[in-house]
Amino acid sequence: MRLKTKLSAAITLLVLVITTVLSWLYMTQLLQQHIEQAYQSTDVIAHQLQFATREALENGLRNRQINVNDPAALRSAVADSLRRDPGLAAFINSVISYSPTVIDVAIADRDGRGIITAPDPAQEDQLLPVRPDYATLLKSSLYRTIGVVFGAPRVYNLTLGLERDNQPFLTVRVGIRNTFLKNAFYPWLSDAFTYIALAIAISLVVAVFVANLALQPLAQISARLDALSQAEPAGELDSGASTDTVLQVSHKIERLGRRMRNVEEVFSALKENLDQILSNLQDGIMLFTRDARAVLVSRSVERFLSVNRDDVLGAEVHDIFDRHSLLGRTVRQAFDAGMSVVQEEIITETGRRVEISLDFIHDDRASDNGQSLGALLTLHDLESVREIESELELSRRMAAIGRLTAGVGHEVKNPINAIVVHLELLRSKMDSESGALRHLEIIQSEIRRLDRVVQTLVDFSRPVELQLQEQDLRRIVSSVLLLASAELETRNIHLVSELPDHPVIAKIDADLFKQALLNVVINGAQAMNQGGQLSVRLTEDGRTARLRIEDQGEGIPDDIRPHIFDLYFTTKREGSGIGLAMTYRILQLHNGQIDVESKTSVGTTFTLSIPVASLSELRLRGLLETNLPAFKGPLE
CATH class of the missing domain: 3.30.450.20 (PAS domain)
Known part of the structure; x- marks a missing residue:
């Protein structure tokens, strides 16, 4: 019916x-x-x-x-x-x-x-x-x-x-x-x-009129849907033999719903890829609409503006940029004047060198070329370029040291083994009462120490086969802090750990990452001779997990800070100069990085950054948060 x-x-x-x-x-x-x-x-x-x-x-x-x-x-x-x-x-x-x-x-x-x-x-x-x-x-x-x-x-x-x-x-x-x-x-x-029959007759006429009047918009909607569905194949456009307008509209809406879901899936995939690309960019990218509202913001913008990315999305340019800062004034004045900015370099109040580029987007087909469709703002951190060049130089030095130590290790190891063997033979032939025996023991002790150094060189230069598995970084951090707690107590150091309530999943080699984190924690503890507070904080932003280890030591002087990751570089009397170099190498193997900030007489902060597992990858592997036990740092 x-x-x-x-x-x-x-x-x-x-x-x-x-x-x-x-x-x-x-x-x-x-x-x-x-x-x-x-x-x-x-x-x-x-x-x-x-x-x-x-x-x-x-x-x-x-x-x-x-x-x-x-x-x-x-x-x-x-x-x-x-x-x-x-x-x-x-x-x-x-x-x-x-x-x-x-x-x-x-x-x-x-x-x-x-x-x-x-x-x-x-x-x-x-x-x-x-x-x-x-x-x-x-x-x-x-x-x-x-x-x-x-x-x-x-x-x-x-x-x-x-x-x-x-x-x-x-x-x-x-x-x-x-x-x-x-x-x-x-x-x-x-x-x-008589009245009832008359009322029924009138109601039939009114009903037909009302039905036609009520269904007329549906007929118009059906025509609009036909216009929207012109891109569909001929088989998809056929709504069946039914002449009911409502059924026709229902079928057409269902087809359009399927198309919209397909488009939404494609859009979600494109958006996820775009977000991933933007998150890997060092430059800050901001796309504004015609009314100067931000609709696209890369994750790197947070470093330039010191605000959360979600707070910037949808906001107007005058609400995002502060007129009291040089960066904010420059961007606001360019928007107000409608003038593009081409690679203009400014120095912020903190001494940071930033290069600004602002391009207004115009529609060439429009009759009024003065009306813009939006604007694209690019913030380029010149300091990050210098840091990347420094990291590349350090990586080249580490690679050269690795090649050198590999050759030296193999060339020195064999003579040392021969010396040790002949020392044992010489010792067996000497009288136990001879005064030269004491000198022989000193030579043998130093040879053994030299052998340990050479073995360390060989281990450092040997290729490492990573055993990557998805791990909850909270567990890794907790186990390292528990391992280091005894030494921290002997040094009168108060440990403060801040771990998130939700799992932070990363694909790492658990043993190597524990070694890298333990090196930094012990290094921070050894920097506080008079005791103090060591803070360990774990955060993540959906793309990168960051471990901040902050101590209250004497700090690292500016002249030696560029060399702290060099192999055998140390300022400690009993240090080997291998710990931080090994940590740097482990972070590189995990596609991560390590940054250091230090102020003399205030303390030093090491930041270990490592990519976290994406949500789609976790779904594919069936790793659900509900199956991971809640964990909080036991050391406070």
Whole structure:
């Protein structure tokens, strides 16, 4: 069934129900009102008959001698007086002739025998039939009243009494037939059916009109959907043999929904790839709309503006850049003037060298070339270029040292082994009392120390085969801090660890990463000779996990800071100069980096950065956060 037919039928049925209910309520109210009016008019007749009967008795018995103790004689006198009274007879005849509700009138004695019965005198001196009281209809329910109206013909009495010496003497009975109610009700019922039929006819016309009016927008929507679906193949455009507009619109919306979901999936994939590309950029990239609101912000912008990336998205350029800073003033003035900026170098208040490029995007097809579609802002950190060059130089030095140490290690190892063997032979041939034995032991001890140094060189230069597995960095950090806790306590160092509540998953070699982190922690502890606080904080931004190890030592002087990752470079009396170099190498093997910030007499902060596992990769591997036990740093 089509929707138009359903809608028309529903409206018609609703009108039918409402009309029927209202008509029925109206007719029942009229019926009840007619019953009450009939009762009132008949009650007036009964009282008039009662008064006429009393007058007839007074006139007929005034000059007659009656033995009141003889009931038969008294009844005979009363009957004779009533039957001979012309006024009473005339009143009864007028009631029978002209009252539409009264069917008969009777005056009976106290035993119920008729004295006057009109219009049937044959019932005189006979027991009159017992009839229900008409007053009961006034208190009857609607269901019973309808049964009386449409039921079998029946006569009801309206009765009034006359008393003598406070005892019942006569009764005046007025008979009312229920057929008069039916006769009065049938015209109303006919009119009601006429009105209902008329209402149904009108409702059908209105329903068809309303259905067409309501479905007209759906037809327009269907046409619009056809226009939007023109790119669909011919098989996709066929909505079936149905002529129902709603079904056609539903099918078209479903097809467009599938297309939108497909487009959304493609858009999500492109956005994820774009975010990944932007997150790997060192330069800050910001794309603004026509009204100067940021819609695309790379993760590197946080380093330039010191604000969260999510707080910048959607904000207006004047809300993002502070006019009190040189960078903010430059960008704001360029936007206000609508002028592009080409690789303009500025030095920020912190001494940072930043190169700014601002390009306004125009639509070449528009007639008004002065109206821009948006703007692209690029922030290039010149200091990061210098840092990258320094890291590349350090990597080249480390690679050269690795090649050198590999060759030296192999060339020196064999002579050392030969020296050790001949020292043992020489020692076995010397007398235990000889004074040269003590010098021989010194030579042997130094040879062993040289052998350990050469072995360290060989281990450092040997290629490392990483055992990469997805690990929760919170567990790695916790195990390292637990391992170092004993030495920290002996040095009177208070450890503070701040680990996130959620897992931080990275693909690492757990043993190597523990070694790298332990080297930095122990190095920080050894820098605080007088004790202090060592802080370890783990954070992540969805792309990179950062471990900040901050001590309160003497700091690293500026002249030696560039050399702290060189192999064998150390400022400690008992240091080997291998720990930080090994840490640097381990971070490189994990595609990470290590940064250092230090202030003399304040302390040093090492930051270990390492890529975290992407969410899509975790889903593919079935690694869910709910299966990872919650962990918090136990050392505080």
